[in-house]
Amino acid sequence: MSSADLFKKFTLQNVAQIANSSHKEQMQVRHDLAEHYPQLADFWEDIMPRKSDIMLVRCHDQVHCVTLVNAQPEVLFFNHHNGPYIPHLKLLHKYPFILQRHQVDVGACKHVLSGANIMCPGLTSKGGYITPEIPAGQLVAVYVETKEHAVAIGKTLMSSEEIKKVNSGPCIENIHHVGDGLWMNRVLSASHIGAR
Numbered sequence: 575m576s577s578a579d580l581f582k583k584f585t586l587q588n589v590a591q592i593a594n595s596s597h598k599e600q601m602q603v604r605h606d607l608a609e610h611y612p613q614l615a616d617f618w619e620d621i622m623p624r625k626s627d628i629m630l631v632r633c634h635d636q637v638h639c640v641t642l643v644n645a646q647p648e649v650l651f652f653n654h655h656n657g658p659y660i661p662h663l664k665l666l667h668k669y670p671f672i673l674q675r676h677q678v679d680v681g682a683c684k685h686v687l688s689g690a691n692i693m694c695p696g697l698t699s700k701g702g703y704i705t706p707e708i709p710a711g712q713l714v715a716v717y718v719e720t721k722e723h724a725v726a727i728g729k730t731l732m733s734s735e736e737i738k739k740v741n742s743g744p745c746i747e748n749i750h751h752v753g754d755g756l757w758m759n760r761v762l763s764a765s766h767i768g769a770r
Contacts, residue, residue, distance in 0.1 A: 580635065580637060580654060580749065580750070580756075581749075581750055581751075581754040581755040581756040581757075582689050582754060582755065583755060584633075584754065584755025584756050584759065585755055585759060586759055588633045588634045588635075588637075588755070589631060589632075589633050590632045590633055590634055591631070591632040592629065592631050592632075593629070593630070593632075594627060594629055594643060595627070595628050595629060595630045599628075599630060600627065600628045603628055603630070603640060603659075604618075604622065604628070606658075606659060607622075607640075607651065607659055610658055610659060611659075611661075611672060613671055613672060614669065614672065617669060621650060621665070621669075622642060622650065623642075626642045626643065626644070627642070627643040628640060628641070628642060628643070629641045629642065629643050629647055631647075631649070635654070636654060636655045636656070637652060637653070637654055638652060638653050638656075639651070639652045639756075640652065640659065646761050647761060648662070648664070648760050648761055649662045649756065649760050649761075650662055650665055651665070652750075652756065658713070660713060660727060660749060660750065661673070661727070662750070662756065662760065663723075663724060663725075663726075663727060663750060663751070663752060663757060664757075664760065666715055666723075666724050666727065667723045667724065670715065670723070670724065672715075673713055673714055673715040673724075673727065674705050674708055674712070674714050674715070675703075675705055675714060675715040675716070675717050675724065676692070676697055676702075676703065676704055676705055676708070676714050676715075676716055676717070676730075676746065677697070677701075677702055677703035677716075677717040677718065677719055678692060678696035678697055678701075678702050678716060678717070678718055678719070679696055679699045679700060679701030679702045679718075679719055680701055680718060680719050680720060681696070681699075681701075682696035682702075682718070683718045683721075683725065686716060686718070686725055686726050686748060686751060687725060687726075687751055687752060687753055689748055689751060689754060690748060691728075691731075691744040691745075691746060691747050691748050692716060692726075692728060692744065692745060692746035692748060693742075693743065693744055693745065694732075694737050694740060694741045694742055694743060694744075694745045695741060695742070697737055697745065698737065698738060698741050701719035702719070703717075703719075704734050704737055704738060705734060706734050707733075707734055707735075708730055708733065708734045709730070709733050710730050710731060710732050710733050710736070711729065711730060712729070712730050713727060713728070713729055713730075713749075714727070714728055714729075714730055714746060715727060716728050716746060716748070716751075725751060725752045726748050726749075726750065726751035726752070727749050727750045727751075728746035728747050728748050728749055729746065729747045729749060730745065730746055730747075731744055731745050731746060731747055732745045
């Protein structure tokens with residue numbers, strides 16, 4: 575399954591296991607996140623307080639979600655096949671500087687929100703914006719012109735320069751977007767799963 579299809583039909587039925595993590599696992603997750611998101615150094619205590627326990631939620635298709643052990647364990651980050659941790663969109667909305675951004679024109683909005691990959695013309699047309707010097711294979715926030723918050727998180731399939739030069743075909747793989755299954759099922763706890 576490609577990353578683009580991960581959360582298209584994600585429901586609580588996709589959750590395989592919810593369990594408190596061992597101290598070693600928690601330390602590893604915190605280390606991996608701090609290494610991958612150094613720009614959050616001053617905010618970790620707000621996002622994942624040191625005294626809070628982390629819960630790893632294992633889902634089908636090799637998806638792991640990171641939540642805190644509390645009454646409303648909201649997904650903060652997730653990964654696929656043990657790849658890098660990706661922030662949940664709601665966390666990105668709170669800390670928009672986590673990821674660099676590309677912007678699509680307003681006409682591309684409905685396609686992005688349906689889970690489609692982002693096409694070059696959506697970025698190169700009037701209303702679109704390409705942040706310079708982003709390489710292929712990097713996570714980016716996808717914004718829509720006139721909108722304040724990111725509507726998707728994707729992985730670049732081309733560099734910024736290639737997007738401008740090629741100006742055809744898909745250039746960002748849409749991994750997580752507003753309205754997808756992870757957006758709609760952000761709270762993952764045993765009580766919520768038991769109620770499915």
